[in-house]
Amino acid sequence: MGGDGKKWGVFLLPALATLSFVFIAPICILIVLSFYQMTGPAVVGDEASLSNYVQFFSDPFYLRILWNTFTLGGLVVLFCLIIGYPVSYFLARSNSRWRGFLLFLVVSPLLVSAVVRNIGWFPILSNSGLVNWLLLESSIISKPIPLISNFTGVIIGLVHALLPFMILTLTTVIQRIEPELEDAAASLGAGPVTVFTQVLLPLSIPGAIGGSLLVFTMAIAAFTTPVIMGGNRVLVMATYIGQQFRTVLDYAIGATAAAILLILVGLLTVVASKLGARKVEAM
Numbered sequence: 681m682g683g684d685g686k687k688w689g690v691f692l693l694p695a696l697a698t699l700s701f702v703f704i705a706p707i708c709i710l711i712v713l714s715f716y717q718m719t720g721p722a723v724v725g726d727e728a729s730l731s732n733y734v735q736f737f738s739d740p741f742y743l744r745i746l747w748n749t750f751t752l753g754g755l756v757v758l759f760c761l762i763i764g765y766p767v768s769y770f771l772a773r774s775n776s777r778w779r780g781f782l783l784f785l786v787v788s789p790l791l792v793s794a795v796v797r798n799i800g801w802f803p804i805l806s807n808s809g810l811v812n813w814l815l816l817e818s819s820i821i822s823k824p825i826p827l828i829s830n831f832t833g834v835i836i837g838l839v840h841a842l843l844p845f846m847i848l849t850l851t852t853v854i855q856r857i858e859p860e861l862e863d864a865a866a867s868l869g870a871g872p873v874t875v876f877t878q879v880l881l882p883l884s885i886p887g888a889i890g891g892s893l894l895v896f897t898m899a900i901a902a903f904t905t906p907v908i909m910g911g912n913r914v915l916v917m918a919t920y921i922g923q924q925f926r927t928v929l930d931y932a933i934g935a936t937a938a939a940i941l942l943i944l945v946g947l948l949t950v951v952a953s954k955l956g957a958r959k960v961e962a963m
Contacts, residue, residue, distance in 0.1 A: 710935045710938055711939050711942075713931055713932060714932060714935040714936040715728040715729060715730065715732070716728055716732075717729070717731060717932055718930050718932045718933070721928075721929040721930075722929040722931065724931060732933055732935075736933075736937065736940060745915055745916060745917060745920050745937075746940075748914075749900045749916040749917040752835065752838070752900065753895075753897075753899040754896070756835060756838045756839055756896070756899040757846075757895050760839055760891070760892075760895050761888065763839070763843060764846035764847045764850050767786070768846075768847050768850035768854055769854055769880070771786070772851045786843075787844050787848070789840055789843070790841075794904045797841065798908040799908065801828065801833070801836065801837060801840075801909065802828060805827040805833060805836065806827075806828055807824035812827070828911070829909070829910065829911025830914065833909040834905060834906045834910045834914050834916075837905040837908070838905050842898055845894050845895055846892075846894075846895050849890050850884060850887050850888065850891055852887065853883075853884045853887025853890075854880070857884065861879055862880065865879050889952050890952075893949060896948070897948070900918070900941065901941070902918060903918040903919065906919050907922075917938075917940075917941045920934075920937055921934045921941075
């Protein structure tokens with residue numbers, strides 16, 4: 681066994697070296713860079729300090745960006761849960777021959793480039809797009825509603841992109857819940873809402889936590905969708921970091937924001953994992 685382990689270790693070395701070079705090393709460099717001050721555009725000083733972190737957490741501007749980022753992630757998770765639960769339940773319980781095709785429709789957004797996917801929303805959500813045209817023609821509104829190039833547009837784009845992850849996670853969990861439990865609750869007089877809140881929801885909480893964590897981390901780290909759907913008007917951590925590195929050339933403060941986002945996501949992952957573990961143990 682020891683010899684086999686060493687052989688497998690040799691095969692894993694190229695993969696580990698690649699991961700270290702591509703992911704671990706850049707992250708370490710980024711964290712180290714966050715402790716230094718900029719002495720000019722794209723020029724880093726020699727003295728390390730915590731001043732960048734103190735500045736970040738003491739400036740309302742940065743705290744507002746952080747708040748916007750986490751608000752965005754929370755709203756995307758909420759809408760993905762609301763939409764994802766009924767779809768996941770149908771897919772988990774359906775015996776239709778169209779189930780495979782429906783699963784393909786669920787994952788189809790993942791098969792399209794993020795740029796193409798986001799641009800495809802413009803003919804639908806713009807002031808002269810389909811949604812506003814229908815509302816105006818129906819006399820529901822008197823002037824177009826701004827649905828794009830703002831926070832609303834970013835939420836729509838991210839829900840569209842990340843909903844498949846929530847649906848697939850919830851579907852996997854709901855499939856493991858015995859349908860007999862729901863039938864038993866219904867036979868005792870429980871209505872559909874009661875069956876969902878008292879039986880299905882508690883048993884599917886671990887999947888909801890896992891899906892929410894996955895969607896949340898991807899939402900707050902998204903860059904392409906906030907840039908395109910936000911029209912460069914929505915400032916969240918990812919877009920702010922991009923501005924600092926690509927436009928302002930303030931690598932230190934950009935690295936600080938990236939390190940803070942990385943640490944907060946790591947803490948949330950640990951907390952969510954512990955909550956999920958406790959729910960599984962309680963079951």
